[in-house]
Amino acid sequence: MDLYATKRFIAEELARFGWEMCDEVSLTHFCGVATKCFETAVGPKSALVLMEPYFGVHALKAEYWSEGRNVLSTMLLKIDIQADQKVLVEALPKFAEEVEKHVGQSYAVRLHRSKA
Numbered sequence: 544m545d546l547y548a549t550k551r552f553i554a555e556e557l558a559r560f561g562w563e564m565c566d567e568v569s570l571t572h573f574c575g576v577a578t579k580c581f582e583t584a585v586g587p588k589s590a591l592v593l594m595e596p597y598f599g600v601h602a603l604k605a606e607y608w609s610e611g612r613n614v615l616s617t618m619l620l621k622i623d624i625q626a627d628q629k630v631l632v633e634a635l636p637k638f639a640e641e642v643e644k645h646v647g648q649s650y651a652v653r654l655h656r657s658k659a
Contacts, residue, residue: 544628549601550576550594552628553635557592560639565591576603579642583609583651584658590615590646600624605642612636615642 544552544633547570554564554577556653561579569575574593581588601622605615620638622631 544559546594546601547571549626549631550617550620553577553592553594553603553631556635557639560636560643562592562639581607581646581652583654584654585651589649590642592642594622597621603638605638607642607646607649609651614645614649618642618645 550570551564554562554570557577557579558564560579562579564570564577565575574595576592576594578589578591581590588607588609590605593596593604593606594601596602597619601624603620603622605618606613607615618638618641620634622634647656
């Protein structure tokens, strides 16, 4: 699959876990793949999944800013450029689960959940 098709496939797979595909401009011209909104004590905040080149592979990364830092800065899923859809289908649930776990540990989300 080419880069665009891979990003689109990843976004469609992440949709099973509540993510929304980024707009067409982000998919075709930038690194954006998918976003997901999380309720926090300070209101809704979004996480973003990105894909960019990384030493001969595609790197799937995530961003969610809390307390002045990206709490997902250590999230990295290396995807072989020649990877087939089966590899992605197997890897993406764990990636999505890890993102949810790290976002859930952020202060604003924990505070919101403790009040709910």
